[in-house]
Structures are given as C-alpha cells and as structure tokens.
Amino acid sequence: MSSPEWQAMSKLVAQFYAKADAEPFREPVDWKSLGLFDYPQVIKKPMDLGLVKKNMNEGKYKSIHEAANDVRLIWKNCMTYNADGSDFYLLAENMSKKFETKFAALLKDQNFPQGGESTELEEPTIEEKRAFAKSLYKISKEELGQVITDLDNKCPKALKKNSAEDEVEINVDNISPPVFHEVMEFVKNCNGESGRKKKTAKKARTSN
Numbered sequence: 001m002s003s004p005e006w007q008a009m010s011k012l013v014a015q016f017y018a019k020a021d022a023e024p025f026r027e028p029v030d031w032k033s034l035g036l037f038d039y040p041q042v043i044k045k046p047m048d049l050g051l052v053k054k055n056m057n058e059g060k061y062k063s064i065h066e067a068a069n070d071v072r073l074i075w076k077n078c079m080t081y082n083a084d085g086s087d088f089y090l091l092a093e094n095m096s097k098k099f100e101t102k103f104a105a106l107l108k109d110q111n112f113p114q115g116g117e118s119t120e121l122e123e124p125t126i127e128e129k130r131a132f133a134k135s136l137y138k139i140s141k142e143e144l145g146q147v148i149t150d151l152d153n154k155c156p157k158a159l160k161k162n163s164a165e166d167e168v169e170i171n172v173d174n175i176s177p178p179v180f181h182e183v184m185e186f187v188k189n190c191n192g193e194s195g196r197k198k199k200t201a202k203k204a205r206t207s208n
Contacts, residue, residue, distance in 0.1 A: 005110045009064040010056055012102055013071065017049045021091060025049050025074050042081050044189065047073040068103050069182075072096065072150075076186075079146055093149065100153045124180050129172045132184050136170070139190040147183050155179040 016022055026049050031039035052070050061067040078092035124132070136144055148168055151158045158174040161167075175183070 005064050005106075006056070008106050008110055009067055010053075012106055013049060013052055013056065013067070015102075016071070016095070016099065017053065019095075021095065022049060024088065024091070025078070025095070036081075039081060043077045045073060045077075047071075047077060049074060064106075068099075071099055071103075075099070076146055076150075079149065080142055084142070084145055096149065097153060123177050124175075124184075128180075128184070132180070132187065133170075133172050135184075135187050139187060143187070143190045147187065150183055150186070151175065151179065154182075 017026060028046055028048050028051070029036070029039060029043075031037065047070050049071070052067060052074075055061055055070070056067055061070075075092040075096035079089050079096075082088040082092070136147065139147075148159065148170070151170065155174070155176050158171050158179075160169040160171060162169070172180075
C-alpha cells in the first residue's frame, strides 16, 4: 500500500466513497431489511466500497487492477439487480463511467499498463470467439445489457449502434484480448436467471 500506484488507488476509492451519490454503495446491501429476498439468488458475489477499502488496507489485492475489478463489481451488481432505466441502475451506470475515466487517468499518471497482467493474455481463438457469441444468447437480457455497458466503457470499437432500431451489435473480432477474457469470465459466471426487460436489442457476430 506504500507504493505510488496503491496510494493513488486508495485515494481514488476514498473519493468515490465520499461522493454523496455513493451512499447506496458504501456498505453491503441490507437485503433482509429491504425485503429483497431474491437478492442472494441474483447477486452471487456482493461487493461494496467499504469492503474494497478494507481489502486494500489489509493487502488482499495482488494489483490495483484486481481492486478496480471489485469496484466494477459494485456497479455491475447494482445494474444486474435493478431494472434498466431505474434510478439505481442509472446511478450505477453513471458511477461506472466516472470510475473508468478516473482509473484510466490514474494508470496514465502512474505509467501503469492499462490492462495490468491482462495485457499478456493471448488473442482469443476462433473457437473461443464463437463460444462467447453463442453464450450471449443463454444469459438474461439484464446480464447481456451489462456486457454491452462494459464493452461501451472499455472497448467501444466492439459495438455498432443502430439508434434508428434501438439495436446494438457486438463485433466479437473487435474486442481486445484483455476485455474479451474479462467479459467472457463474467458471462461464464452468469447463471441465466430471467432478467428485467432490456429495451436495447443485441446481436453478436464474428467475421469467421
């Protein structure tokens, strides 16, 4: 935690923790008191900013990228559980975009690799790309919407938007290796529960 990048990461998380809009994300979701009894079934790995701070202070993360992934999980969980367009969904989406901007600036300031260890990941095989494209049809609309949001934040070149038809097409071949492996892991972890309505249609294709 004494290295410059960890000091910067700790400061970044503290900044988000202190934001007025971050109140729902500071502590674990008290789903029992809120009567959200399906929360444990929908959200398999709860996460909050307080826990991220605690884990960083205790040295539980191997890299700042690992810590950043837990912060991203906070927004993902919120957007997965809450309906698209709801106040909580929009709040998490906004926080996610702000975090990605701030984290990218942190990496640049610290001369840190944008993808950390992930930059060493190999280019996905054709079989992996096809498997990923097929798997997108097996997850819920909500989860698929989260994949699109992730790609929009981290690899926008992989998306082709058709505003006239309110449709987004995912071009798997344009996803960078680090982002591909990240979203692939997310899709693998999805259990396919029926999500809430997602107004944006989506398709996935490869050039092969």
